Amino acid sequence: MPPKKLDEIIEEFASAPRDLVLEMLLEYSDAVPPLPAELVGHAGMEQVPECQTSFFLRAEVTPERTVQTWFDCPPEAPTTRAFAGILAEGLAGASPEEVLDVPDDLYQRMGLAQAISPLRVRGGTAILARLKRQVREQIG
Template identity: 85%
Template sequence: MPEMPSKLAEIVDEFAAAPRDVVLEMLLEYADIVPPLPAELNRAELEQVPECQTAFFLRAEVEPDRTVRTIFDCPPEAPTTRAFAGILAEGLARASAEEVLAVPDDLYQRMGLAQAISPLRVRGGNAILARLKRQVREQIS
């Protein structure tokens, strides 16, 4: 059975081991990792995640070699939500479709974020992951 990508597992472990008072600071560092929306795409070609408090859009593309390309669009004034995207962008880079599907649904709870941010924000992060995984499943089935 595939496991989540090792890079994402490292990120999860870093957060889980961090003192609670630095978790939010660590989280916000990932907000700057989100690459800009590729010029060939616009928001209309991405799926909106309405559970997020801010306008958040995503797209997963399964390449012919079964690696997954993640695309996120989220405004800079939503750093927590952008941080979720940054964690996924970094942790899932060059991951296979099977590895993406192996990411645990309670990823953000495992990271210890449920104690650092509001339940509404955690719910938004969970929705981002769920939609990403659904898009991957649809493309490989």
């Protein structure tokens, strides 16, 4: 199962009135924590070329078997940054298995396909796919 916190976020969006979905999404653009000093400049991060904006990510499975995530996306791309904020908040403290159980159609389940362009949904889907691939590679 995906992490409980992410399930709550999905449900919150799925049950929201359509006219509020975009506004709710943009609130998550502020939920992206700053990069630690060693990742500034994107050292050790993977770029997501499917995003229209410069977007970098890194997932690390800790010795405690939780997944730590880092994202970097410019503030002038609030929608894409919001995807990172949703994942940062929804996956905080998640196990590798919980991350791998996140549905690939996450953004459609949230009702975002009706609120934002297909190109942005595709970028968000690519972010999730790369994140899951990084986790899968680390757990063997």
